Amino acid sequence: MRRLTLPMILLAVAACKPAGGSPEAEPAAADLPAAPAGWHRPKLIDAHAHLSPFAIPVIRRIMDENGVEYVVNLSGGNHADGDIEYSLKLAKVMEGRVVNCYNPDWYRIDEPDFGVVEARRLADSVAKGFRCLKIAKALGLFVRHGSGVLLEVDDPALDPLWAAAGRLGVPVYVHVADPKAFFRPCDETNERWAELQVHPSWCFHGQGFPSFDELLDAFERVVAKHPATTFIGVHLGNAAEEPDRVARMLAAYPNYYVDIAARVPEFGRHPPEKMRAFFVRWQDRVLFGTDVVFSPRHIMLGSTGTDRPTPDDARRFYQAHFRYFETQDRQIEHPTPIQGSWRIDAVGLPAEVLEKLYRKNAERLLKLGSGPGATPPAPSPF
Numbered sequence: 173m174r175r176l177t178l179p180m181i182l183l184a185v186a187a188c189k190p191a192g193g194s195p196e197a198e199p200a201a202a203d204l205p206a207a208p209a210g211w212h213r214p215k216l217i218d219a220h221a222h223l224s225p226f227a228i229p230v231i232r233r234i235m236d237e238n239g240v241e242y243v244v245n246l247s248g249g250n251h252a253d254g255d256i257e258y259s260l261k262l263a264k265v266m267e268g269r270v271v272n273c274y275n276p277d278w279y280r281i282d283e284p285d286f287g288v289v290e291a292r293r294l295a296d297s298v299a300k301g302f303r304c305l306k307i308a309k310a311l312g313l314f315v316r317h318g319s320g321v322l323l324e325v326d327d328p329a330l331d332p333l334w335a336a337a338g339r340l341g342v343p344v345y346v347h348v349a350d351p352k353a354f355f356r357p358c359d360e361t362n363e364r365w366a367e368l369q370v371h372p373s374w375c376f377h378g379q380g381f382p383s384f385d386e387l388l389d390a391f392e393r394v395v396a397k398h399p400a401t402t403f404i405g406v407h408l409g410n411a412a413e414e415p416d417r418v419a420r421m422l423a424a425y426p427n428y429y430v431d432i433a434a435r436v437p438e439f440g441r442h443p444p445e446k447m448r449a450f451f452v453r454w455q456d457r458v459l460f461g462t463d464v465v466f467s468p469r470h471i472m473l474g475s476t477g478t479d480r481p482t483p484d485d486a487r488r489f490y491q492a493h494f495r496y497f498e499t500q501d502r503q504i505e506h507p508t509p510i511q512g513s514w515r516i517d518a519v520g521l522p523a524e525v526l527e528k529l530y531r532k533n534a535e536r537l538l539k540l541g542s543g544p545g546a547t548p549p550a551p552s553p554f
């Protein structure tokens with residue numbers, strides 16, 4: 173056997189280091205070419221939607237027209253009123269292209285075994301084919317004990333539920349707080365006044381609501397306390413106004429992911445170089461989602477004004493997302509006009525980053541399609 177000499181060892185160590193820097197050095201986002209003109213967009217996974225089981229024709233049409241292969245229904249419901257069975261039927265009729273998330277039954281919050289029973293119900297829904305848990309913004313803003321006291325986002329009563337999701341291997345989507353503008357005075361001085369006039373219940377200024385920071389800090393404590401559970405902070409980690417804060421959490425917690433749903437208009441206001449660097453740096457941890465709502469009488473595309481969107485509007489909505497992520501166009505229209513009249517600059521991501529954003533990350537987390545760990549849809553009782 174040849175003896176290793178010191179120069180040989182030094183040579184071997186040098187060969188293991190990436191050229192020109194420390195082992196942590198990442199390529200600068202600006203150095204990476206955007207997807208080339210002939211690049212083909214993969215079939216999408218829209219990882220953030222709300223679907224009514226009674227809207228199958230419109231769901232199918234809009235998915236097919238926009239190249240969406242799978243859609244994640246964050247409103248799968250719970251056992252209280254039979255929603256689970258309807259959601260399973262929806263998944264079956266859609267041949268597994270719809271994946272459902274379980275929603276806790278907050279009406280039971282005052283029962284002493286709340287967390288344990290909800291954990292058991294989550295496990296039951298997963299056994300039947302559900303793939304995720306979704307917590308709506310009601311937690312922290314509206315869910316109250318019978319005494320009138322708000323349930324805190326990091327209340328230990330919920331620990332069994334977070335832990336069960338980790339054991340079951342299903343991600344937990346969490347929506348806490350809302351756009352920062354909704355926590356400011358809701359009058360004509362508010363930049364989201366047009367939207368707030370249509371949705372006055374989205375105003376969280378005063379009225380005894382916790383602050384934006386209190387809600388975000390409590391959510392971070394949950395993510396930190398449950399490292400074996402995968403959390404997805406929806407709406408760019410619920411803090412599209414602060415990508416540095418989102419990046420800090422992504423760096424601190426390997427179990428933390430984000431989706432981009434309904435926040436292109438907001439994070440699109442940051443300099444495109446900054447957002448491009450963000451999406452390149454965190455390319456394995458960001459999911460594409462839109463926050464579309466499809467019900468028999470109503471389509472919502474990220475938000476709504478007084479008009480009623482059509483499937484043609486849905487096409488424009490998806491195209492506006494593609495333009496932001498795939499081109500380097502300047503001063504373009506964002507997907508959701510009601511969120512503000514400003515324009516945004518596109519980020520033109522590299523092809524491999526787009527593949528992960530549009531498909532691979534969700535494929536992996538939700539065990540869909542042909543990704544690693546993919547499983548066929550669980551047998552449905554119907």
Ligand SMILES: [Zn+2]
Binds near residue numbers: 221222246433463
């Ligand atoms: Zn949503």
